Amino acid sequence: MLVSEVMTTPARVITRDVTVEQALRRFRRQQVTAMPVVDGLGHLVGIVSEADLLRAGVAPEPPAEADHVAAPQAVVGGVMTRRVKTVSPHDDVAEVAHAMGELGIRSMPVLSRSRVVGMVARSDVDGHRSPPTASGVDVSRPGHSAVRRRSARARGGGIMSAAWSMGVVVGVDGSAASRHALEWAVNTAARHGGSVVAVAASEGPRGPVVPGATAGARPDAAPELRERAEQAVASLPGAPEPGERVEVRVEPGTASRVLASYSRTADLVVVGRGDGAGAERAARGSTSRTTAATSHGRVAVVPPGAGTSTPDHVVVGVGNFDEDPTPVLELAFDEARAGDRPVRLVHVIDPHVAFEAGTGRRGYAELWHDIATHELGALLERWSDKYPDVERTVSVRPGEVGAVLLDEVTERDLLVVGGRRHPAPAGRLLGSVPDALVRMAQCPVVVVHGGPGR
Structure with a gap:
């Protein structure tokens, strides 16, 4: 039996800007103990429980006649859990029940294509709980009774995955390299239940300075950059509409600086690697190398010719x-x-x-x-x-x-290495091992400076 047969659908969801007090009233009215938290596009960004809301300590309302200044109210986004365990509609109920029992989880969102399509609770699956069968046990390492997901290869994901609730950010500029990186980013985000933001950087100034315009941005650049980004999204396999799977944004500043800024909170920042031709380009450093050297979190550099689907290793x-x-x-x-x-x-x-x-x-x-x-x-x-x-x-x-x-590695693998963040000039001149790998690897390379939000 599959999760899709026992889950509660449609899922009751909540947004980050709802106050804790409003959320508690909704929980009691709808008789639920947990709700997935979604953004404006319906992508999962966290989960909040009734216990989370109660711990926030909602104070009783003062008498109506009292003179007072309203204090800022706590909102769901400030108390939710960001790292969320999720399942797929195609997961086996017995395996989900076993995993939920082992981990002590009462309910989990059900994700399909990065969107919440239902909720599954312990009460939905407890009657089906059983130890993993021989076909579902990983026997390659004695001493471990690991659930080997029978449907995982078919859907490119796995049971009990921790959703990338902070999302994947990818730089786009209309080039072949950025389109290739965008496809890789969308596929990677889908495996982790994360949303995708395609960011185009307006690097100016390339025209006259206009009073009141955003510093560093060419006044007519944003519409053109947005159009390029939306064309790149439209060229993806399956041709999703912008906003359906990918949100498009235009930000002022250099591409490397904009992407490095996003790396503070995103689960992953992705940038395509061009051919790197030209002495001037080599001297000033490419966007991919600079981003990888100066970012705060995880940065994936995708070279031309690298596979965009699930890596082999x-x-x-x-x-x-x-x-x-x-x-x-x-x-x-x-x-x-x-x-x-x-x-x-x-x-x-x-x-x-x-x-x-x-x-x-x-x-x-x-x-x-x-x-x-x-x-x-x-x-x-x-x-x-x-x-x-x-x-x-x-x-x-x-x-x-x-x-x-x-x-x-081959072009169908993924290489992961640690990195130390450097100021932009030093990061390009150090000649470190991560820098060499970013320049030369035939597969995507993830340089990890820290986890999301670190």
């Missing part, structure tokens, strides 16, 4: 074991789970560094290999509790870091 570059890998691994495992794909952790041993660190002892590289293999294995074990259903492997190889990581 998610490859993660793991460097210094003293650094916290959580933001990098969280993105990698989320993507692997959403697409039902394996994760491969790669650590590279530079033989020259190993030789110097071992004060000339050539056997030090072998010792380093053993230590790295052990550390990666321990790291994967810690993440297996959170993602028991994700297949994972380890690769420890000697060589130059960038060259080895490039050798590990």
Whole structure:
């Protein structure tokens, strides 16, 4: 039996701007304990429960005759939970029931094409709860009884995925590279139940300064840029109308600065990589390189020719074991789970560094290999509790870091690496490994400076 057969539909939803007091009245009137929170386009941005609203502490109304100044009222957007566990209408009810019981979840939104189409509660599925059957158990790793989603490959997603409620932002300028990136962004957002915002940057000034015009923007640029962006949306497979799956915005400023600003809150910022031809372009740095170097969160750079559908493998570059890998691994495992794909952790041993660190002892590289293999294995074990259903492997190889990581991927994979944010000039001149990968990889590269909102 599928979720679509037991879910409550249509789902009762609420928006972020509703006050807590109004929301409580609605909850009691409609006799619900939780509601999905949606934006103006109907995309899921969070979930709010009755307990969340009660914790906000709504004060009783003062007497009508009292003189008082109304205090600002708390709104749903300030108390909701942003990271939402969701299911698909095509998920198996028994597996959902088992997962909800294991995680102690009372209700979840049902998503289809990034929109809430229903709600499923524990009471809807409890009668169908049973342990995963042999066909639904991942037996590749003894000791783990992970639900292997039977329908996951067919729909490109997975049960109990955490929706990207902050959405995906992609830069568009009408070029072939940006259209390619837009298609990749839409497909990626769909796997994670997220919305998409296509942003065109008005970089001016290219004409006369007009009093009262937005600083840095050419006065006639916005309509032209919006038209280009909407044409790019219309060229997507399935030709969605602008606003149906993709919201179009025009923002003043350089593309890299606008996208870096969005990276503070978005689940992912996406930018296409052009051919990079020309000495002037190389000297000043491309939009993709600058955005990847100066952003605050996660940035995906999509090269020409890269696959735009679910990646075959998610490859993660793991460097210094003293650094916290959580933001990098969280993105990698989320993507692997959403697409039902394996994760491969790669650590590279530079033989020259190993030789110097071992004060000339050539056997030090072998010792380093053993230590790295052990550390990666321990790291994967810690993440297996959170993602028991994700297949994972380890690769420890000697060589130059960038060259080895490039050798590990094809155009149909996804490469995920950590990055340190730099000011724009430094970010282009450092010649870091992430910068080299962004310039040279044949597959999409995600540089993770931190999680959403960090």
